[in-house]
Amino acid sequence: MALTKEVIVDKIEVMEMGQLQVRTATKVMEDGELLSTSYHREVLSPGSDLAGQSQRVTDVANATWTADVVSEYNEYIEGLNTIPE
């Protein structure tokens, strides 16, 4: 009986404003049979730091986050942060 753990990025979703929804799955297996799966989620905003991300996530981000996408996202968020006194 051999228990193994596998951690993989199993889903990358590109959202309307360019954010990446990244799901990391942790799978525990016994002799190759899946026993359990748990998920961890994060959202990466256009232009955010990619240090520590997998190569696949980095590749998707670099392909998606053009200068225009990053600029439009920042302008959008800045508009939302304007607070009426």
Added chain:
Amino acid sequence: MSVTKITDDNIDTMDAAKLTGVLPAMDGSALTNLPAGGAANATELNDYETGTWTPGFMDGGPSYGTTYARQGSYVKVGDLVTINWTIYMGVISFSNGGVLLKIGPIPFVSKQDGNRGWYGNINTWNLGGWDGSTYNNGSLLVSHITAEIPHGNTDYINVRAHDKTSASYHLKCAAYHGGSQIGGTHTYRTN
């Protein structure tokens, strides 16, 4: 396969012939054997997921020292997401104390719903005044705090405070110091 109904004084068994289709079941943290969704069955459950996320301060260049708790969980049913989170720090510093208090990134981007934000509850402990100049100062203590996920395509929670003497302000990161705790629960929709 059959289904057994257990009551106080008897046990009834439904025979397999009365069961049609495959029953939903748990597979790890996801439901399986759910009916397929789509336009014809828009109200059927076809998406269920639970998991964790890591809440943090999104502005101000936070540097986390001693961490007591920095935890988040979520349950997603269809496009409805409920998140629960806590940040409890022993030591934390910000390179920029003049920015807004934004918590995130939340696990799913929020959905546009008119111009309304998604409000939730928030709890704080040992949190300082809105201007960040001091904390536990009676003249600056906030009277109440609100937490909102801004409407549409955002991945964070805005924390706002209403102090005793003026209109609404965002809390600033400097108001958060070692030993403070902040946490909350939100339900919102995602795309």
